[in-house]
Amino acid sequence: MDALNSLKIVLIQTSIYWENPEKNRSSLSKKIALLITDTDLIILPEMFTTGFTMNPSNIDKNQGEVTLKWMQEIAYKKQTAITGSILFFEDNTYYNRLFFVFPNGTYTTYNKKHTFTLAGEDKVYKAGTKKLIVDYKGFKICPLICYDLRFPVWARNTENYDVLLYVANWPKQRITAWDTLLKARAIENMSYCIGVNRVGVDDPGYEYIGHSATYDTLGNEICFSTNEEILHTTIHKEHIDETRNKLKFLEDRDTFTL
Structure with missing residues (x-):
């Protein structure tokens, strides 16, 4: 298929050092340095510099800015976009914020809409209110964060996006829901x-077994892993167009607004 209508994507399924941004950035820098093929987009897990901590005051408030600069440096050096969510402090408020950084260093952001009340995330981090659609290399990408996966109305494809993307810290005991809902959203x-999920065990004792994956528009699995590794996947605009033109299911959507 035409490379101009494709995206080469890297999913980094990694363990995360608890509340240690510097060590996580160093670890990820080494993994990313190993990439020798052209890459259009690198995807990191949710809160990839700290783990899913409910104690953001343990982290220096400037670490979000430091990590953003690191992402910009990676994007420019590798000439790729990079995305993932981090703990971010702004205007005396903590956010679980996703950054989508373009190869030229510019960026756009999404604040997690559905904060995870079971863990008390809603009491610590301010929820976002706006959906983000990223236009990148001819693809429209909708990035969301972890618990957002359980809410199909928020992900509903009213913008005719091409890619739905979730970064997560999704634990082993609920991994069946992760697998099922990713496929359903596709x-x-x-x-x-x-x-893109993490692996390993966090400080509170929750185990993560990955299951990072890519599904096509019909829910067919393209890549999947339970190991700490880098996954490569390529998506094609032609597949999206052919499927939608043939089946036209999106034209039968219920009409309502959120």
């Missing part, structure tokens, strides 16, 4: 759906 939105 099918119902007739888009590629990519989920």
